[in-house]
Amino acid sequence: MTDPSWRLPAEWEPQAAVLIAWPHAGTDWAARLAEVETTYVALAAAVTRFQRLIIVVADCALQRRVEALLRGAGVDLAGIRFVELPYDDTWLRDSGPITLSAADGGHQLTDFRFTGWGGKFGAERDDALIGGLVQAGVFGQAQHRRIDWALEGGAIESDGAGTVLTTWRCLVQRHPEQSREQMSAILRDSLHAARVLWLDYGYLEGDDTDAHIDTLARFAPDRRIVFQACDDAADPHHAELQRMAAELAALRTADGQPYRLYPLPWAQPILDEGRRLAASYANYLIVNGAVLVPAYGDPADGEAARIIGHAHPGCEIVPVPCRPLIWQNGSLHCLTMQLPAGLA
16 A cells, blocks of 8 residues: 655656766776766756756865866756765666655655665665765754665656656566566655656667666656657667557556556667667656756757657757766766755
């Protein structure tokens, strides 16, 4: 039985801050650090136009470097808080807190076990990140609930009204011993959700998350879903994403209505030494009054931004250059974790 006083907010609800971790020479970004830092600077500049930004840094030297980079780009440091903690990687969508909100203004940090995307990468320090942020006082009096079950923030979408959307491909990889019904029950209990919707189809080459939902389909206000489509019949993704689109069309809201679907355009293949990279426009970030959208230097960038703007009316649309990010198999949303209003 879920507790109606708790819920998982939608991303478009008011936020206190966005949380990121800065890349450094000890992370997988080392080979292209200067290039990826240009994206981080652009991201920091965009976020701080609308709300606070919390940046996790590995040490004081890195903080000084980041401050210099941001000052050089004209970013106002008054809206930024630095927190020094160790971390393995910088994908805070997956190692950061999934925060529940209560009707009385309280918050609960749900701290799921982070396994490096099913044991693909070392994750001991990332799994301890939320606890470290709590000890640093970042979250005030919020409750901290550790849950011994593997789940990443990028694997779930919430409409803020009790519905969670996820993918079977991802969660069955994390929990092959559990049935869909068992996993649905765990998600409902831990996230205080009323129902869980599953997608069986959808994937992107170059994505090592096993089909995180935030690369494929996103809830938007007023029963909308924005999703990554593929209109190129010759592309190997075409059949799979067509099936996913059909699944989305068959979904119904809690009151039995179809969702309003917003298909995103398909970027031309981006290769790195022959390896296909996952350039998803669905991996955008919503902040207070704006949507930060990935830009890949592709002719489809503008159309993707236009469609996302239609799905989020009243929001300013801010492109962020994300081509350097997909070299490490993620994009804009994957880097970030929003914190609900009143939390930080």
